[in-house]
Amino acid sequence: MSSVTFFRGDTLPLEMHKVRIVQKLNLPNIEERVAHISKAGNNTFLLQNRDVFLDMLTDSGVNAMSDHQLAAMMRADDSYAGSETYTRLYEKIREIFGMEYFLPAHQGRACENILATTLVKPGDVVPMNFHFTTTKSHITRMGGSVEELVIAEGLKPESSHPFKGNFDVDRLRALIERVGPAHIPFVRLEAGTNLIGGQPFSLQNAKEVTDLCRSYGILTVLDASLLQDNLYFIKKREAACKDMSIRAITRSMSDMVDIIYFSARKLGFARGGGICMRDEALCLKMKEYIPLFEGFLTYGGMSVREMEAIAVGLDESMDEDIISQGPLFIEYMVQELQRRGIPVITPAGGLGCHLNASEFVPHIPQSEYPAGALAAAMYIAGGVRGMERGTMSEQREEDGSERFAELELLRLALPRRVFTLSQVMYAVDRIDWLYQNRALIGGLKFVEEPAVLRFFFGRLAPTSEWQEKLAAKFRADLGDSL
Numbered sequence: 369m370s371s372v373t374f375f376r377g378d379t380l381p382l383e384m385h386k387v388r389i390v391q392k393l394n395l396p397n398i399e400e401r402v403a404h405i406s407k408a409g410n411n412t413f414l415l416q417n418r419d420v421f422l423d424m425l426t427d428s429g430v431n432a433m434s435d436h437q438l439a440a441m442m443r444a445d446d447s448y449a450g451s452e453t454y455t456r457l458y459e460k461i462r463e464i465f466g467m468e469y470f471l472p473a474h475q476g477r478a479c480e481n482i483l484a485t486t487l488v489k490p491g492d493v494v495p496m497n498f499h500f501t502t503t504k505s506h507i508t509r510m511g512g513s514v515e516e517l518v519i520a521e522g523l524k525p526e527s528s529h530p531f532k533g534n535f536d537v538d539r540l541r542a543l544i545e546r547v548g549p550a551h552i553p554f555v556r557l558e559a560g561t562n563l564i565g566g567q568p569f570s571l572q573n574a575k576e577v578t579d580l581c582r583s584y585g586i587l588t589v590l591d592a593s594l595l596q597d598n599l600y601f602i603k604k605r606e607a608a609c610k611d612m613s614i615r616a617i618t619r620s621m622s623d624m625v626d627i628i629y630f631s632a633r634k635l636g637f638a639r640g641g642g643i644c645m646r647d648e649a650l651c652l653k654m655k656e657y658i659p660l661f662e663g664f665l666t667y668g669g670m671s672v673r674e675m676e677a678i679a680v681g682l683d684e685s686m687d688e689d690i691i692s693q694g695p696l697f698i699e700y701m702v703q704e705l706q707r708r709g710i711p712v713i714t715p716a717g718g719l720g721c722h723l724n725a726s727e728f729v730p731h732i733p734q735s736e737y738p739a740g741a742l743a744a745a746m747y748i749a750g751g752v753r754g755m756e757r758g759t760m761s762e763q764r765e766e767d768g769s770e771r772f773a774e775l776e777l778l779r780l781a782l783p784r785r786v787f788t789l790s791q792v793m794y795a796v797d798r799i800d801w802l803y804q805n806r807a808l809i810g811g812l813k814f815v816e817e818p819a820v821l822r823f824f825f826g827r828l829a830p831t832s833e834w835q836e837k838l839a840a841k842f843r844a845d846l847g848d849s850l
């Protein structure tokens with residue numbers, strides 16, 4: 369990709385697109401924001417979107433679509449069976465990943481359900497660089513367990529390692545030797561490792577992992593939901609790949625693994641998902657679950673319009689100008705925060721910017737959910753909705769005790785092509801203000817705690833009146849500003 373050099377030397381992330389459809393935003397005042405977060409049980413998942421100014425909850429299903437995607441949606445073929453839309457999507461997937469079989473599913477976790485139901489038996493162990501919430505829940509639901517084998521650097525909040533999502537191959541080998549290949553239904557490689565800050569793995573590491581698994585006859589599964597960011601980082605950070613096209617990097621990665629699944633809410637800028645593979649017998653095992661759980665084999669629970677959008681979105685994801693936007697904006701935001709001394713995960717990853725709550729609010733014990741408290745405080749400070757990625761997102765142990773997360777993060781996702789640089793700078797300003805006033809932020813405690821995926825629906829209360837005090841300080845510092 370050729371890049372633009374600025375005359376005065378500063379480098380800004382420059383969009384290679386223009387905006388043609390907009391949505392009006394609303395920013396409630398700070399007293400209203402305190403009331404809204406309280407009504408939402410201090411859980412940003414329970415806020416109403418009309419009360420949110422910058423929705424940085426997720427990059428899932430909220431990326432801006434292109435003109436070509438919208439145009440393609442108009443030609444969707446609605447037939448229940450044998451739809452032309454399916455054929456177009458299937459052919460695009462075969463072209464990009466080189467895999468013969470494709471099973472459509474309504475989103476990423478549906479693929480995980482089918483993979484776990486088909487492959488995981490009680491007592492099985494599924495190694496992965498790092499877990500994702502829904503992945504782990506599906507594996508444990510089948511009586512299996514997850515082993516996280518990310519390199520030690522991956523769990524260091526601040527680092528200069530370009531591939532913090534890499535597997536520790538020695539630990540993987542030791543685990544296989546200890547557990548035995550018969551008890552490992554598959555090894556899962558998560559591209560753009562979500563819960564440690566959207567951190568990529570290198571193509572070299574993927575090769576070492578998949579070579580090792582092949583030598584033991586163990587299947588490898590690529591979770592490609594965040595593949596587009598990972599591809600960009602491979603191109604930019606892995607010297608051996610700098611002259612490869614995004615398409616060529618994608619193909620060499622897909623040639624290494626047995627199965628690829630993805631959430632098209634992320635990969636492909638649309639909504640939906642699917643599982644691709646080369647092996648017919650494997651496909652036959654999973655196939656029967658599609659009509660059972662998802663929908664007929666040519667739509668798998670997706671709307672045909674979304675399927676058309678995925679086909680175009682996947683093609684566009686092979687364009688470096690398109691996939692660079694997210695990582696470049698995130699990098700800019702991370703650098704601006706670092707300049708202000710704010711603890712943030714480095715190097716910048718994909719998906720979003722991740723504040724390190726353990727250092728932002730070190731006075732809040734993990735038992736009072738520092739990342740959750742920071743998420744509530746961030747909404748109060750700026751109407752910015754982030755997502756807790758820490759202890760609240762973990763499941764309690766069988767005996768009811770807390771499982772403290774390795775990292776306490778507040779994720780501020782940057783859905784692709786959605787926010788402008790001035791909106792990013794507004795978020796940086798409010799994070800800065802919050803950091804200067806961090807001593808005012810207090811903890812949270814559950815008042816309603818669901819047993820499964822508690823972070824989605826759980827309700828919490830502040831452990832003191834810290835939210836009112838934070839709002840009063842905002843008024844004192846910023847007058848009648850929204």
Ligand code: F0G
Nearest residue numbers: 426428475476477500562591593631633
């Ligand atoms: N795998 C990864 C790496 C993901 O990030 C997600 C979703 C899934 C699987 C599940 O896909 O949502 O389509 O069912 N991540 C979203 C997020 C929810 O906000 O990070 P899904």
